[in-house]
Amino acid sequence: MAKIVDMEVLDIRFPTSRELDGSDAMNPDPDYSAAYVVLHADSGPDGYGLAFTIGRGNDVQAAAIRALAPHVVGREVPADAAALGELSRRLIGDSQFRWLGPEKGVAHMAIGAIVNAAWDLAARRADLPVWEFAARMTPEELVSLVDFRYLSDALTEQEALDILRAAEPGRAERAARVRAEGYRAYSTSPGWLGYSDAKLVRLAGQAVADGFDMIKLKVGGSVEDDVRRMKLARETVGPDVRIAVDANQRWDVAAAIGWMTALAPYDPYWIEEPTSPDDVLGHAAIAKALAPIRVATGEHVQNRVVFKQLLQAGAISVLQLDAARVGGLNENLAILLLAAKFGVPVCPHAGGVGLCELVRHLSLFDYVAVSGSDTDRSIEWVDHLHEHFTDPAVVRDGRYLAPTKPGFSARMHDATLRRFRFPDGPEWTENEQ
Amino acid sequence: MAKIVDMEVLDIRFPTSRELDGSDAMNPDPDYSAAYVVLHADSGPDGYGLAFTIGRGNDVQAAAIRALAPHVVGREVPADAAALGELSRRLIGDSQFRWLGPEKGVAHMAIGAIVNAAWDLAARRADLPVWEFAARMTPEELVSLVDFRYLSDALTEQEALDILRAAEPGRAERAARVRAEGYRAYSTSPGWLGYSDAKLVRLAGQAVADGFDMIKLKVGGSVEDDVRRMKLARETVGPDVRIAVDANQRWDVAAAIGWMTALAPYDPYWIEEPTSPDDVLGHAAIAKALAPIRVATGEHVQNRVVFKQLLQAGAISVLQLDAARVGGLNENLAILLLAAKFGVPVCPHAGGVGLCELVRHLSLFDYVAVSGSDTDRSIEWVDHLHEHFTDPAVVRDGRYLAPTKPGFSARMHDATLRRFRFPDGPEWTENEQ
Structure with a gap:
């Protein structure tokens, strides 16, 4: 079993404000930036993810990702829906870290960057682009990835399954x-x-x-x-x-x-x-x-x-x-x-x-x-x-x-x-x- | 004019999880914590504020506060509603930092900690507890502190003024x-x-x-x-x-x-x-x-x-x-x-x-x-x-x-x-x- 042995986080910024590319009414001078994550595996490909920001504060975003390293480093490389669902639940379920959101802003984008890096890692090992890797999962596997908490008044697990099954034949x-x-x-x-x-x-x-x-x-x-x-x-x-x-x-x-x-x-x-x-x-x-x-x-x-x-x-x-x-x-x-x-x-x-x-x-x-x-x-x-x-x-x-x-x-x-x-x-x- | 010459941020944590004090259905083992801010002035009292968290991630909260130091350090000590309103607008108006929220989570709590520390500083200089310091401001001064953006469909500036004026006599x-x-x-x-x-x-x-x-x-x-x-x-x-x-x-x-x-x-x-x-x-x-x-x-x-x-x-x-x-x-x-x-x-x-x-x-x-x-x-x-x-x-x-x-x-x-x-x-x- 391959393991994740290190999580590297980099503060990468592009000086886009110099040309006014990306300027809008609320964001007059963005420097497009990424808090960039690398999940290093002990064998095979690594996994890559990012949180997008527009400049100042990208260091805070990077710090938030780093704070979650204990949930990732030393664990097995995720290979399937079960592992990717478990990782997401583990990150969202950190009750102390959750206070920083809950499930919003810097703390939640940090979780997103890591989860996406884990998908990258899993898809690389399966030798597939992520869209195909996910689209080959069964409706049951896909439903197991979803946190239905707070959704059941609008979407139940059974309804989700029905939607995914209806799409399966095509x-x-x-x-x-x-x-x-x-x-x-x-x-x-x-x-x-x-x-x-x-x-x-x-x-x-x-x-x-x-x-x-x-x-x-x-x-x-x-x-x-x-x-x-x-x-x-x-x-x-x-x-x-x-x-x-x-x-x-x-x-x-x-x-x-x-x-x-x-x-x-x-x-x-x-x-x-x-x-x-x-x-x-x-x-x-x-x-x-x-x-x-x-x-x-x-x-x-x-x-x-x-x-x-x-x-x-x-x-x-x-x-x-x-x-x-x-x-x-x-x-x-x-x-x-x-x-x-x-x-x-x-x-x-x-x-x-x-x-x-x-x-x-x-x-x-x-x-x-x-x-x-x-x-x-x-x-x-x-x-x-x-x-x-x-x-x-x-x-x-x-x-x-x-x-x-x-x-x-x-x-x-x-x-x-x-x-x-x-x-x-x-x-x-x-x-x- | 007194100046803020430094902003110190400390990661303070209390091991409350050892006794299950504070345990609830979502937060089984909190370690009550504060990202603690000190606004150091070049003369007179300093100002104190905090963001509250429950343990892991308090370092991220502290990093978010530190990232805002350029908006505070080197500025005059706020003394009145005008200065406290200006500080809040300056912090919320940082368009690059705003992307991390907007106005939510870690980034927003960081602004709150600094704004509250500035109120502490201003009230100490006025030799009043904050509740009295604020309660002595005129309705017009109080309204000038508020960001009415996104509120006008429920509360206009005029309605706010009317509420505050109605309370003035008592x-x-x-x-x-x-x-x-x-x-x-x-x-x-x-x-x-x-x-x-x-x-x-x-x-x-x-x-x-x-x-x-x-x-x-x-x-x-x-x-x-x-x-x-x-x-x-x-x-x-x-x-x-x-x-x-x-x-x-x-x-x-x-x-x-x-x-x-x-x-x-x-x-x-x-x-x-x-x-x-x-x-x-x-x-x-x-x-x-x-x-x-x-x-x-x-x-x-x-x-x-x-x-x-x-x-x-x-x-x-x-x-x-x-x-x-x-x-x-x-x-x-x-x-x-x-x-x-x-x-x-x-x-x-x-x-x-x-x-x-x-x-x-x-x-x-x-x-x-x-x-x-x-x-x-x-x-x-x-x-x-x-x-x-x-x-x-x-x-x-x-x-x-x-x-x-x-x-x-x-x-x-x-x-x-x-x-x-x-x-x-x-x-x-x-x-x-």
Whole structure:
């Protein structure tokens, strides 16, 4: 039996704020960062995972991951659903550590990074990409991965099993299809708030030329600017390309409704993060007032309990799970099952660093083994920082290609780890201001 | 102008798990701990604050506080509402750090510890206990402390001002009354889940003899045990003493309703934390099913946005704010204003280490300057670890005495800091297992 003999955690930061890439109304100057985890095994491949942050505090995130090392180091390398379920339960079940959340924020993202690294490790040993590794598990195995605590008023274990069994017959056919055709992407690259109008128009046109049928703009700085930018974007892409907008939590309920009413003439497809990610009732009020404009959220939704309520309250019609915000693949499976139960499409949050790499596995797995559908579903795409990964996300003609290499694709190149390590990597020591 | 020249952060842990003090259904073996902050000034008194945790992860909490030092060190010592509002906004407004929450968990508790230490510092310089220092501010000053973002659908700035102005005329009279009579307490000491029936009966009887008119029992381990313990407690205290029960988040919605129905014949006053603190809709369903048994929660409620929803949904009829979970006194003022707006009594969570010391200031301030009422309000009391504080909480005849020393009462004795510092204090090095 192979063992995990060490857990290495690195603070890796990219100076993205220098170019205003990633700028939005709430996050004017992010330095995309990863608290990067390596599970070292005594034989065979290692496992890689990460928590995504946007700069300051990435050291705190790294400390939280390190604090969980005693639950991992010295244990057997997980190989199957039973071991991966046990690991997740052990991490979430640490009653002292749980006080720091519970199941939210830094402490929960730490659990997610480790759980995802363990999936990477298990899938590498099985010589499969994670989406295929998970999609080969039986419905019973998949259900055993899920923590149903706090979910039973919306989704029982039996209902989850029924959903997974209903998807079982078509698995092989859908897997073949995504291997051949990939999975729809949408592009956020044109719409960062720090970009000029000319850059917005150029990149929006480029996105359509590149095969995307949906783009996304950041909004929430000033309503006049947003109306002008939305109008320019609509004129550029024409009536048939979807334009989603993203307020990154800038508004209160009434402001969200007023602002979006001003943008409505330009046919926004969804409004993303109109207000606090914690505000289930606020999202529900906004959704009711703005229909048929869809309300979307998820990248900051802390756990399955909040997603459950967003679905119960009819507050969202697009669910944007994030690969690295919640407790790893296990909890994202719970969230996929909830979405399937409520019939709400999942369009994952991506971008940042490593999120495109990770989350495509979840959408492919969802399509093959959970919801069985790709209708109105797409994965966010930002063409940025992929060169740092050994198995980078690739989008062609507006579609993510299905990853074929073993694992969860979070591994970065050694040269990247050396260069961008904070604060002592040359990228930081050579550019001090 | 005095300056803050250093921020010291200590990892202080008490080995409470050795005696099963503090044991409940979710937290079987807590080691009550504090990530302890000292704001060192270049002249005059220093400021003291803490984040409370229950052991493992207290180092992560300390790291999160340290990460915020650049926002504090080198700045002027805050002296008034303007400075305390500015500090809170600066800490919450760090857009990179915000990603770690937003406004929840480790990152938010770190902000709370610093904000509360700043209040301690300001009140010491004003030579007043914090409750009096805050209760002397004008309604306009108090409103300037509050972050109304995400609140305006439930509480506007004008409504907050109206609440505070309505309480203004009676301030002096109520302040005199609490100085003379203190503030009602209830006792949790009898009810820890690890205690024997005999100890439960003895401590419940003792609580009544000591003047308490309400006690609290932990529940959620086994329904048979809980029915037996509740029956014993009711027989011991008689029909007129309130018995609250606390499930510490053990149940799903249906389980909470079923379990409490079994305890209903013994007249539980409230059920506390029946399910996930994130589950607004779950609490609302439980409240509806169990009325007239009250539903209470708050010690793990992450911020004002979740409290807002609990009130909007009619999910709680007792609000249990915690002095050290949210973003400090500023956010707790927002929460007190929300409770006042909805007419829900605040009965703060306390216990742990330092929470009784801190939170009494909030209840006294609420009574004097916000809600103006003490009806159905009381502060939790656990007679434990107070000897470590220089201005310990004191309860006589079932009532908290009003603190009279300057500050927020979080300061620990130097000998305590030396002895209980983790992992190198003698309490830990001399008792290794």
